Amino acid sequence: MSAPSEKTSLLHQSNEYLHPKRPGASPLTQIEQAAWHTENAMLGAFPDSEIAGLHLEHRLAYLKFQTSQNPEREIILAVLVFVTFMEVPLWCLLPSDAASYFAYPSSYCHAPDASQIYLSNLPYIPPGLSVPLELTCYAFLLRLVYLNIKASFGLARFCSQPLPLFRAVVTVLATADALLFFVRLNSTSVRLAPYLRLVLVGLTPTVMMSIKQTLSILPSFVDILTLVLAVVAFSGFLFAMFLDDDVDVCIPRVPDDGSECTKVAEKFESLKTSIYSMAVVAAGAQDTPDTQVPSYAHNRSFGVLWLAFYAVVNFLFLNLILGVVYQKYTENLKAHVLDFFRNRAKGLRLAYKLGQLIEEINGSEIIPYTPASHVEFLFTGMDEDESGFVDFEEFLKICFALQESFARVPTRSHLEATYPDLWARWRLERVKDWVTDEVSRVGLPAVMTVVLTVNSVLIFMESYQDLQHNPRQKGHMFATKTCWGFVNMAFSLVYGAELGIKLATIPFAKYWLYSKNRFDSLVTVLLLGVSFCWACPGVSVNSETLRFFMILRLLRLLELVSAHVRRYGFILDCVKFMVRGCVSVTMVVFVASGLWCVLGVQVYGGKVYAGQQKLVGSDYFDSNFDVFNFNDFG
DSSP, X not given: OOOTTSOBOOSOOOSTTSSOSOOTTSBOOHHHXXXXXHHHHHTTOOOOGGGGGOBHXXXXXXXXXHHHHTTHHHHHHHHHHHHHHHBOOHHHHOSTTTOOTTOOGGGSOOOTTSOOOOOOOOOOBOHHHHHHHHHHHHHHHHHHHHHHHHHTTSXXXXXXXXXXXXXXXXXXXXXXXXXXXXXXXXXXSOOSHHHHHHHHHHTSHHHHHHHHHHHHHHHHHHHHHHHHHHHHHHHHHHHHHHTGGGTTOBOOOSSOOSSOXXXXXXXXXXXXXXXXXXXHXXXXXXXXXXHHHHHHHHOTTHHHHHHHHIXXXXXXXXXXXXXXXXXXXXXXHHHHHHHHHHHHHHHHHHHTTOOSOHHHHTTOSSSOOOOHHHHHHHHHXXXXXXXXXXXXXXXXXXXXXXXXXXXXXXXXXXXXXXXXXXXXXXXXXXXXXXXXXXXXXXXHHHHHHHHHHHHHHHHHHHHHHHTOSSHHHHHHSSOOHHHHHHHHHHHHHHHHHHHHHHHHHSOHHHHTTSHHHHHHHHXXXXXXXXXXXXXXXXXXXXXXXXXXXXXXXXXXXXXXXXXXXXXXXXXXXXXXXXXXXXXXXXXXXXXXXXXXXXXXXXXXXXXXXXXXXXXXXXXXXXXXXXGSOOSSOO
């Protein structure tokens, strides 16, 4: 099996060892154990000592679970978030005349007195469609729970794992809530499912890691916050004490205009109001100058106190909070990374000395698939001493290469591979060279750059005309709206032709590798669809919608700027990496905000509308703040 010099072969020798026909109760072979340890190592999980005592049925159940959950779980969670946004708010279903399983969206969410009510204008999905869609998602998640139980080698061990168990409980509760709601549509004003959907999103590995990192910095943050609150309370006490004898004293005005005087101790009349005022100043609220002006006008020595307060609270402690939070976050992140690689090293050492590993790993979703034809090439490239065996360092390099893998794409497009005679007769090889010519000024990339530039200028002209206040200029400065619509449609046809030529000459798998191509193709297809709908006489699509999708298509200019202007490319790359880095934290904020929104909709939904007598004449209505409400999730 292994040479005395502690070297091992990973080359395939026989196909018969890969899950041969043997009973499920058969013990795992050494190769299967090695593959399992390698997969756990790539996940950064601590080596599982129980693997040696497991059987083939456990391995097969584990592989089936891994194969079934990615990326299906993420898609299902995205659908559940979509349902959360688009489902009809519960308060809209309470009136018996409006509640219907398949009612048209406009039948929902009216004010009790038929007055104006602000909503998000999302096209609600009737319960007759949203609840079955929700139940379908839960059915898939319950199937994953079942597969997870089997992959955990039994219910007892599954129950000993807190996170999978909690996810299963949440899924069961959400399913029960959806069933109960579907049966008793009109008799409930509270549901658990909207909360539980967001909890399921929060239980994904990316979000969970961010939550753990956030919780790890809380003790240090609380320590600094305690000091800040102590300083604020002490400062409030000092100001209340110093101004205690001047509560009724006014700031003199010369000449006296007869208006109500400003009190020296305004907002510092008592210890309670004084502490509150100092807290407002510490938070940097908009009325901060008004708070310190009376005391400073009365006695300039208060300026020293205000300066000290600003220096300690708004400068020192603010930077201290940022520094401590950043330090603790990086420390915990560093510890997480170190644990990840320590566990990886332990797992790989357990997997070492076992041969023919790659064939078994190919059955797992954790490590990218490696075709059998590439195994010998990989082995030869990593066998640096050309001994026919790999030592432990070479074994590690192979594992890292397996983890990263490489994109393998066809070299010929579907048209070229399927119709070679047609390809040769039409001399499409020249077209392919023209499409991929990144250097020449007459290649397709250069031509499309000119097209995008011209389209940008025309869109600017159209937008400038649309922004004119003179009706005559607005309609006929450059062209009519109909003419602009035909111009936009012409450009959409050009972009569609570009997409068709690329897909005819470039293999689709190669084209789809790059995110910019995915974005271009999706936007182009949508743009073509909107353009044809605009041209159809029976379909109503305004020219602004067509222009919006055209502007999305023009975002490709940013990629061109990034590629050809180095200083801007560096900035855009920085922005791109920052966006990628904050995705997990953004998901945590979304989950927390979503839970708050669901609670608000269930408690205050439908209570803010134009005819609400409790709010008529209030500053809330007078400032048009009723547009900020909890009438729906959107």
